[in-house]
Amino acid sequence: MEVMMDFMLIAILSVEWTNTFATWDPRDFCNISKIVLPMDSFWSPPIFILERVNEQKSNLEYIVVTHNGTFNASLPFQVTLTCSLMILKFPFDTQTCNVSIASFLYPVTDLSMKVKRTPAEMMVNSQSFFLTDGEWKFTNLSINEYMEEMDDGEFPVITYMISMERRPTLYILNLILPTCALYLLDMAVLFGPSSLEEKISFQISIILGSSMLAVILNNMLPTSSNEPPIIVLFFLGTFLLMIMAVLDTFFLLHHQHKSPRWGKAFRTVQQGMHTEPPVTTNQAMKHPTKKTQEKVQQTKPYWETPEQDPALTVLEKVLLYSHFFLSLFFFAVISIKWSS
Numbered sequence: 001m002e003v004m005m006d007f008m009l010i011a012i013l014s015v016e017w018t019n020t021f022a023t024w025d026p027r028d029f030c031n032i033s034k035i036v037l038p039m040d041s042f043w044s045p046p047i048f049i050l051e052r053v054n055e056q057k058s059n060l061e062y063i064v065v066t067h068n069g070t071f072n073a074s075l076p077f078q079v080t081l082t083c084s085l086m087i088l089k090f091p092f093d094t095q096t097c098n099v100s101i102a103s104f105l106y107p108v109t110d111l112s113m114k115v116k117r118t119p120a121e122m123m124v125n126s127q128s129f130f131l132t133d134g135e136w137k138f139t140n141l142s143i144n145e146y147m148e149e150m151d152d153g154e155f156p157v158i159t160y161m162i163s164m165e166r167r168p169t170l171y172i173l174n175l176i177l178p179t180c181a182l183y184l185l186d187m188a189v190l191f192g193p194s195s196l197e198e199k200i201s202f203q204i205s206i207i208l209g210s211s212m213l214a215v216i217l218n219n220m221l222p223t224s225s226n227e228p229p230i231i232v233l234f235f236l237g238t239f240l241l242m243i244m245a246v247l248d249t250f251f252l253l254h255h256q257h258k259s260p261r262w263g264k265a266f267r268t269v270q271q272g273m274h275t276e277p278p279v280t281t282n283q284a285m286k287h288p289t290k291k292t293q294e295k296v297q298q299t300k301p302y303w304e305t306p307e308q309d310p311a312l313t314v315l316e317k318v319l320l321y322s323h324f325f326l327s328l329f330f331f332a333v334i335s336i337k338w339s340s
Contacts, residue, residue: 005085005222006053007097009162013075016116017045023069034066044073045111050100050157054080087221090229091171092338094139099160107153115158119143122160136164175217175231182210183238187327190245191320196253203246210239230337237330241323248319255312 019042026033039061049055056078063073083097103111117125123141140163147154189202214235221229 005083005095005097007081007083008078009081009097009099010078011076013047013077013101014072014116015045015047015075016070016072019043019069019071021069022065022071024067026067032067034064036062036064039063039073042071044071045113046103046105047101048103049079049081050102051081051083051098052079053082085222087229088227089338090221090231091166091168094163094165095136096161096163099162100157101160102148102155102157104148104150104155106155108147108156109153111156113145113156113158115143115145135167135170137167139163139165171220171231175213176234179210179213179235179238182206182213183242183327186242186245187324190249190323196249196256199249200246200253203242203249207239207242207246210235210242214239230334233337234334237334241327241330244326245323248323252312252316252319255315 022042042063042065044063057075061073061075063071065071081097081099083095085095087093101113103113105111119142122143126141127138140161142161142163144159144161146157146159148157186203186206189199189206192199194202217231217235221232
């Protein structure tokens with residue numbers, strides 16, 4: 001399936017031809033060298049725009065006739081064209097729309113079409129009328145003249161290739177920068193000093209915020225079955241990296257609680273209670289503070305936080321730095337694809 005885009009073109013089509021049967025001497029007609037007549041007063045070449053979907057012509061259909069038989073018609077019109085849409089590098093993409101003008105009623109032996117102005121001249125004139133505050137920026141205009149072969153013969157075709165570049169500022173501020181900010185926040189949480197349970201809570205909240213941006217992007221992009229755009233790979237990659245960070249945190253949390261030390265602490269307390277020497281009443285009255293300190297030391301394993309396993313610390317550092325370098329590699333690949 002090919003993605004198509006509707007392109008509305010507002011232009012002035014200027015056509016000039018010569019009719020040797022419509023000449024006169026200005027001295028015989030009060031020095032009148034040109035006149036303006038309705039379009040249907042003389043024959044005019046039938047011209048078609050091949051890519052048009054809808055067209056609105058102006059009511060000012062007049063021609064200027066000069067004394068040497070030259071006819072000139074300037075026809076303002078508004079036409080909607082269909083263009084192939086290449087969204088691979090969205091929003092840093094450049095689109096090219098073709099406007100093909102032909103006349104399939106007369107072969108090249110009867111009607112020959114030529115370009116009056118050079119592409120450079122048309123480029124200058126077009127930039128003076130183009131609205132520069134929209135989403136698109138007019139960058140280039142080229143002309144291609146060729147012959148279309150059909151059963152009735154060869155027909156002249158002139159194709160104007162209009163190149164436009166998208167202004168990406170709006171998409172950068174609304175989509176790309178917020179996604180990068182959320183991912184940097186996710187990395188800060190991952191490397192932060194918080195507990196693993198708190199990290200998981202923060203990471204899931206960040207993933208929910210990133211999914212909302214993905215919904216906005218889905219509403220902007222047209223449906224395509226070709227190669228996915230780079231911005232889709234960017235969002236998908238950051239989303240998967242966030243999921244991997246959550247899985248890494250779950251993995252570390254699982255290994256942290258895999259070998260609880262409560263049983264060992266309970267056995268330590270029991271051994272201390274059985275090996276305690278008998279104390280007389282007089283000794284207990286003489287040394288109450290010492291006995292209280294011994295009981296506190298015996299019950300200390302209940303509330304004392306056990307030290308982290310050195311192997312678990314090494315595993316955590318390996319996962320964190322692996323995730324960090326994988327993120328750098330991913331963003332480098334995306335940047336190269338967008339800039340190429």
